Amino acid sequence: MSLNYERIGKAQGALLRWRQIHSRRIDGRSMRDGEADAALAIDDLSPAEFEALRGMFDAMGYEMRVIRDGEGYPGIPPGGFVALLFPNRDHGTLSPFGADRVWPELAAGTEPKGATAVWFGFLWLLVLSLLYERHGRPLSAVSDYISPVFTRKDLEDKANECIEEMRGSGAEANSDELPVAAYILAPPGGRTRAVDVRARIGRFLPLLVDCQVLEIIRHDQDEDVYRQTLLSAMQLNELYSLDLMHFVPKDGIADELRSILPRRTAETTANTVDDTTGGHADGADE
Numbered sequence: 001m002s003l004n005y006e007r008i009g010k011a012q013g014a015l016l017r018w019r020q021i022h023s024r025r026i027d028g029r030s031m032r033d034g035e036a037d038a039a040l041a042i043d044d045l046s047p048a049e050f051e052a053l054r055g056m057f058d059a060m061g062y063e064m065r066v067i068r069d070g071e072g073y074p075g076i077p078p079g080g081f082v083a084l085l086f087p088n089r090d091h092g093t094l095s096p097f098g099a100d101r102v103w104p105e106l107a108a109g110t111e112p113k114g115a116t117a118v119w120f121g122f123l124w125l126l127v128l129s130l131l132y133e134r135h136g137r138p139l140s141a142v143s144d145y146i147s148p149v150f151t152r153k154d155l156e157d158k159a160n161e162c163i164e165e166m167r168g169s170g171a172e173a174n175s176d177e178l179p180v181a182a183y184i185l186a187p188p189g190g191r192t193r194a195v196d197v198r199a200r201i202g203r204f205l206p207l208l209v210d211c212q213v214l215e216i217i218r219h220d221q222d223e224d225v226y227r228q229t230l231l232s233a234m235q236l237n238e239l240y241s242l243d244l245m246h247f248v249p250k251d252g253i254a255d256e257l258r259s260i261l262p263r264r265t266a267e268t269t270a271n272t273v274d275d276t277t278g279g280h281a282d283g284a285d286e
Contacts, residue, residue: 014038
């Protein structure tokens, strides 16, 4: 039986671009232009074409999965499916959070890369707190991904609260011994203000949406409401160290960051990192 390489190529290109493809609209989530056609191409793959596509992804260092309604994951409409593309740990494939992408999108002006990495790690821990700790949810609770939601204001309030608690704990006065605190509390040229936090988060959340970590499910009172994607929930459970902190430019930044975060925010996420990565954050060159 001959293979339809046009159909295979369409499915491959869409998965490489989006990493998560829904066959049907769910919970107010908008379908992207071309997503329905890509889903149709995936659904129309013959068993031989599916295996050929999976083999192509495997050679590239990725794993393709198609999860259908009835397989134990909520948020998939009756008769629908979600196609997912995971980095393969054995191949050491880099995540979409590569340094070349993160620095230009998140950097505030000409700040050093270390500052950008610290702010990414700081905001990441807070997002994890909103998605997991606030709900008493372990990383293994993948099927609960549809329940936790938050807004930009929720993240801003949490970040500002943490910053004030850090200042109250004396971290600002000890910034020479805690350079992470200096990056967060007192960047060059002044003191971090609420407007600075808002600007950082305004660049951070679109990156997470673009990388299929979060999705916008509705718009309430002039604010977008964010939810974790199924891809993110599964990948956090299986590939935590590979997908989150590999781009940090110096080993130890993640541990140093956790050491100055308020205990009630950092405790659960710190334990999770240690349990799933052996306490090590992969580093990239600065």
